Amino acid sequence: MNEPELPPDGRAVDVYLGLLRIRMDNEDYQLLLSVVEPVLRAIEEQHLPELDFAFDETRAEGLSQEIRDEAALVIATAVTGRLDNEVIELHIEDTGPVRVVTDAATASDPVRLSEIADFIRERQRTNEELRGIAEVSDLPTDI
Numbered sequence: 001m002n003e004p005e006l007p008p009d010g011r012a013v014d015v016y017l018g019l020l021r022i023r024m025d026n027e028d029y030q031l032l033l034s035v036v037e038p039v040l041r042a043i044e045e046q047h048l049p050e051l052d053f054a055f056d057e058t059r060a061e062g063l064s065q066e067i068r069d070e071a072a073l074v075i076a077t078a079v080t081g082r083l084d085n086e087v088i089e090l091h092i093e094d095t096g097p098v099r100v101v102t103d104a105a106t107a108s109d110p111v112r113l114s115e116i117a118d119f120i121r122e123r124q125r126t127n128e129e130l131r132g133i134a135e136v137s138d139l140p141t142d143i
Contacts, residue, residue, distance in 0.1 A: 011078075011081070012077050012078075012080075012081045012082060012083050013040065013074060013077045013078040013081075015083065016073070016074060016077045016083060017033075017074060020032065020070060020074070024070075028064075028066075028067060031063070031067055032067050032070055032071055032074070035063065035067070035071045036071050036074045036075060039075050039078075040074070040075070040078055043075075043078050043079065068099075069087045069099070072087055072099070072101045073085050073086075073087060073101060075101075076101040080103075082103060084103055084104040084105075085101050085102065085103060085104075086101070086102060086103070086104055086107040087099055087100070087101055088100055088101075088102060088107050088113070090113065090116065090117045090120065092117055092120050092121060092124070093121075094121075094124065095120070095121075095124050098120055100116060100120075102116070
């Protein structure tokens with residue numbers, strides 16, 4: 001759905017949440033809302049601590065992969081204003097599968113997906129290097 005197809009005063013994220021409300025079981029939808037509402041509020045108030053969102057592991061433990069994926073898509077829709085986001089899974093050696101949200105064009109472009117995988121590998125190497133430095137320096141290593 002393109003911007004001109006949105007209802008008057010409609011935000012893409014509201015349209016997407018409306019579609020999810022129809023499609024999802026009520027209990028799952030309410031659980032999804034409990035996960036995304038704080039993030040949506042922060043986005044609306046422009047209090048974003050960082051652009052790299054990760055789920056709080058203690059909260060995420062009870063979430064199905066479907067709800068995690070939908071939460072990521074809701075947040076991506078709120079940030080980008082686009083409804084064509086997709087969750088893709090990249091298989092990265094040494095780290096295993098990594099789920100990433102991207103637009104539909106990137107999701108279907110093997111060159112771009114390879115670039116994303118390379119970025120993730122490099123970031124993982126950097127994190128490991130920093131973790132090693134922190135460990136040797138007797139600093140916390142929970143990067």
